[in-house]
């Protein structure tokens with residue numbers, strides 16, 4: 001069955017989605033991207049166009065908007081005709097509420113918001129999805145089909161919770177990479193060469209992630225496997241899990257991400 005999809009913006013997340021759809025056999029896919037990367041150009045079977053003016057007048061089953069929030073604000077009005085032809089509009093933009101999108105596309109437009117993450121580029125993403133009560137089961141199922149092509153999906157019940165999910169899983173890969181950097185720097189401070197510290201930190205985080213993926217037990221159990229009571233790991237955990245350790249630091253970081261989304265929403 002052919003399911004024409006239009007995607008606006010094929011940067012990091014747009015390209016991840018496109019590759020997921022091609023792999024899942026979803027299409028045909030029309031891509032609006034002014035500066036297509038070599039990776040994108042290598043994807044077989046795409047209808048690549050440079051601007052919205054060149055989009056064919058056909059009806060699309062879905063229009064996925066993967067633009068930066070400020071560009072989306074500038075371009076959204078041009079997508080109204082596509083929404084009016086019945087495309088399910090799916091935005092992955094942070095800090096861009098449904099109310100703003102419906103101002104551009106009309107109250108009757110079917111609009112879904114989603115928050116994927118960059119591990120989706122290797123099919124290991126997780127995407128939070130939100131839709132209002134007006135979106136029916138067929139459109140919900142279709143949104144899920146599109147997004148599950150790059151990993152797990154999770155529906156959230158309110159738009160506010162989409163911001164919370166964004167702060168955890170949308171931004172989260174960057175926290176993990178920042179952890180690798182911080183561990184490597186600490187290794188250098190402890191006397192390792194930069195190269196050795198980077199190798200140890202990176203392999204520890206990828207190995208830890210793989211173990212977490214392979215072992216269904218909760219993280220606390222995996223921690224216990226490492227930390228001998230009274231041993232060296234416990235000494236480090238006493239610092240990381242102290243009252244002023246990772247717990248409150250994460251609460252503050254997540255609050256900052258949500259506050260930024262709220263600021264963007266007002267812009």
Ligand SMILES: NC(=O)C1=CN([C@@H]2O[C@H](COP(=O)(O)OP(=O)(O)OC[C@H]3O[C@@H](n4cnc5c(N)ncnc54)[C@H](OP(=O)(O)O)[C@@H]3O)[C@@H](O)[C@H]2O)C=CC1
Nearest residue numbers: 009010011012013032033035066067068069092093094116
């Ligand atoms: N990166 C992430 O981890 C995540 C991002 N998001 C959201 O996804 C959205 C996209 O982010 P990301 O993929 O990182 O951003 P990118 O900048 O990588 O992708 C956006 C793409 O849109 C292109 N573009 C610019 N103007 C137009 C236009 N008028 N028509 C069509 N395409 C255009 C850009 O081209 P050019 O570069 O030449 O301007 C770029 O290739 C954002 O709203 C972000 O909030 C959501 C979850 C995770």
Ligand SMILES: O=C(O)[C@@H]1CCC=N1
Nearest residue numbers: 093094166170171172
């Ligand atoms: O940093 C951002 O604004 C986007 C949203 C989630 C991940 N990247």
